[in-house]
Amino acid sequence: MTNRVFQSFSKRLSRRLLIVFVLAITVISALVVTLATVGMKTMTDGYFYSQLEEINEMIRTVQIVGESNDQIYERMKKADVRINKFYPIVPEDANEKDYKNIWAYSLVIDSAGRYIYHPEKQRIHQGNFFDDIRQSPQGLINQLTQGLSSGKKGHQRIKIDGMRAYIFYTKVKGTNCSNAIIVPIRGLQIPTYLSGLLLLAVIGIALTVAYWVSRITIRRSTQPLHLLAQSADEVA
Numbered sequence: 001m002t003n004r005v006f007q008s009f010s011k012r013l014s015r016r017l018l019i020v021f022v023l024a025i026t027v028i029s030a031l032v033v034t035l036a037t038v039g040m041k042t043m044t045d046g047y048f049y050s051q052l053e054e055i056n057e058m059i060r061t062v063q064i065v066g067e068s069n070d071q072i073y074e075r076m077k078k079a080d081v082r083i084n085k086f087y088p089i090v091p092e093d094a095n096e097k098d099y100k101n102i103w104a105y106s107l108v109i110d111s112a113g114r115y116i117y118h119p120e121k122q123r124i125h126q127g128n129f130f131d132d133i134r135q136s137p138q139g140l141i142n143q144l145t146q147g148l149s150s151g152k153k154g155h156q157r158i159k160i161d162g163m164r165a166y167i168f169y170t171k172v173k174g175t176n177c178s179n180a181i182i183v184p185i186r187g188l189q190i191p192t193y194l195s196g197l198l199l200l201a202v203i204g205i206a207l208t209v210a211y212w213v214s215r216i217t218i219r220r221s222t223q224p225l226h227l228l229a230q231s232a233d234e235v236a
Helices: 001-063 070-087 136-148 187-223 223-235
Strands: 105-109 115-117 154-160 163-171 178-184
Touching: 001 070, 001 163, 001 178, 070 105, 070 115, 115 187, 136 154, 136 163, 163 187, 178 187
Parallel strands: none
Antiparallel strands: 105 115, 105 178, 154 163, 163 178
8 A cells, every 4th residue: 555655646746847857848839949049040140230331341442333344243242152151041152043932132323223233134223122121111211311311331131022031231432322232031941940849959968868867866866755654565
């Protein structure tokens, strides 16, 4: 009788321990996802701002403003390839045709929005940036217009060519032009999801190991009591 009571108590303790670990996994997972999202956004912003400054410096160095020759075009295309090394799933020889939904690309526009550089050659000196973002809410367009005219760097959401994206922008020093990087929102979600899943997997494994170690420790610690209860039953 005493032994059965002890075994029942041991099972209840194990179940409660399991419930505690499940709750711990749930709470910690939610916290980790939140921290991973915030941390990834900070890293992402820093990365694209640094790429923006590198392109800005290149533009000033090679005097791209007012020119559109093949050499400058190829230089900017290489910059776009470098930008997309941010994605862990994109191989070295990738191009925008294969990864259109996540491919980030750079732009150079004058004060009226006319393209000085665009990855699609036919738009250079022909297309207009503000025509391509007409599907964005008017409030965002006004905010972006003010940001571009202020000469300060910034970023915000827009809808360009029917695609939801972030734009990181700054003024080209010494000119009336701006350079920008367009980053599809879907592309920004991939590193966040991957890092979140990796962290969750590590936490899940760690908590599972901790649970079984705790359970084994409890069993070993209570083994003398188990033997005592068994002996009491035999005596009775």
